[in-house]
Amino acid sequence: MQVKRGIAASPGVGIGPALVFGAGSFHVPRQYTTHDAIDTEVARFRVALENVCQELVENERLVTERIGSQCGAIFDAHLQIARDPKLIGEIEEGIRKHAYSPEFSTSSVLRGFARKLKELGNPVLAERAADIYDLEKSLLRHLLGEEREELSQLSSKVVVLASDLSPSETAGLSREFVYGFATEGGGPTSHTAILAGALEIPAVVGIGSFLKDLSGGEMVIIDGDHGEVILNPTEDCLAEYRRNAERSQSAARILLTSATKPSVTQDGVPVPVYGNIEFPGEVAHCLQREADGIGLYRTEFLYLGRKSERTEEDHYKAYKQVLDAYPESPVVIRTLDLGADKVPVSLREYYAREANPELGLRSIRVSLADQDRFKTQLRAILRAADLGDVRVMFPLISSLSELRQAKSLLKDVGEDLAEKGIPYRANLPVGMMVEVPAAALMAEEFAQEVDFFSIGTNDLIQYTLAADRSNPAVAKYYNSADPAVLRIIRLVLQASKPRSIPVTVCGQMCSDPKFVPLLVGLGVRQLSVTPQVIPQIKAIVRSLTIETAEQIAKRAFEFDLARDVESYLKSELKRLCPEME
Helix, strand or coil: CCEEEEEECCEEEEEEEEEEEEECCCCCCCECHHHHHHHHHHHHHHHHHHHHHHHHEEEEHHHHHHHHHHHHHHHHHHHHHHHHHHHHHHHHHHHHHHCCCHHHHHHHHHHHHHHHHHCCHHHHHHHHHHHEEEEEEEHHHHCCCCCCCCCCCCCCCCCEEECCCCCHHHHHCCCCCCEEEEEEECCCCCCCHHHHHHHHHCECCCCCCCCCCCCCEEEEEEECCCCCCEEEHHHHHHHHHHHHHHHHHHHHHHHHHCCCCCEEECCCCEEEEEEECCCCHHHHHHHHHCCCEEEEEEHHHCCCHHHHHHHHHHHHHHHHHHHHHHHHHHHEECCCCCCCCCCCCHHHHHHCCCCCCCHCCCCCHHHHHHHHHHHHHHHHHHHHHCCCCEHHHECCCCCHHHHHHHHHHHHHHCCCCCCCHCCCCCCEEEEECCCHHHHHHCCCHHCCCCCEHHHHHHHHHHHHCCCCCCCCCHHHEEEECCCHHHHHHHHHHHHHHHHHCCCECCCCHHHHHHHHHHHHCCCEEEEEEHHHHHHHHHHHHHHHHHHHHHHHHHHHHCCCHHHHHHHHHHHHHHHHHHHHC
């Protein structure tokens, strides 16, 4: 048995025989063509290119239907690369000027382009190089006449293991036949990871080299909750995971039937459980699991994978789709959190120069630096707010001046809409994400200027503990149970009390069941979680009294090591909800 550790990209556990996908690379049989065959070879390249473009159009249609237009836009970006006149010109020039074979010229030009992206030293651009390799693979497949491996046409249930999966390959995965997948490369914010999460297929990425000794058919466990892949598990390990999986599935079915029950503690205190979404299509997952609303609607994925700028109507339609599903429930729209690991095509040239993207121009700083794009989004949000209970939230606020400037721009946009007679909501509730220690330390001052706080634990933990959770080398330092993290959350809650400012926790921490009693005990009265765990989190709330939760929180603060806090919280969850062990 071998245990490989990587980055948890999509939660859940998958167990099944391995399908080692795309392990071999294409062999280009010849470098040159004869001069009298050049026109024929150029024509052969153009036919292959047109076939690839048709596949991309079909992929965009398929994914848009299954998941939503934001995911489908990934393939529109691939299509724009495939139709780039400069790339096509360079490939054809190689054939005509140097008598290269179409295969060699295609591979040489595209790999050169991908290599340049990698050499820029930016991890975001390095991940985009995978899109170029995907295009190369597709073109070579058509040029060489090799049959396409269709993951979408699987007829038996498997776990997919790959060096990497392109977005087009991931989009073809069927939840009916694919228990989960793991890749040697990739990161948690790659297009592949985004699609895996939207499809709700367990996934682990960024494992490093592990495929060379596998032939396929081996039993594999994909643990997307803990970022582990277990190869050739022992019978005892396999039996334990299967027992846990059966218990989890049985519990999930029971929980889903009880999801209609209100999220209220045993002593009558409401603790609404909202859903976090990336794409409008994910709102269906929230409805199915009886979310009380949308507590975090991330909007930056409107931009990723597209060269063209998003219009006000694009924004408005995306927001309206969610409001149509939740016309009377809260829908919290977070303004663009671009930068760091989420860079639109139009800004990649600039971000390639960022020495430390997490501490550079990102999130609200990008919006304030590019006010035209920011105002476009704010106009759409204000218009959509006329359709339902919309709240706007600014991300990664670190100073009062940033917040005041953002609020001023929101006011200006509202006045402009009013002058033009365009319907909008004037009294839109305004909140902010608490994601950096500076915001937590100034929470009393911020509480005088916002209608609500939302604690984004993903970034807050990262900045508090100086540990990038997407980096396996330092992942052990990133711990939600660290006493410093608990203290900083308590600080925000204490600062909110004098003015009765509602506080939601929307990071991954509150999607972890063991932290729910602690957060409720600290005073959190709204949780926003990944759609898969909504029934589970609601059930935990119903198992609590406020007194019990406060006792758990008090005891947790007596420990000075994260592992002791975590162990204690696990034992308390087991006591409160034995079925969730």
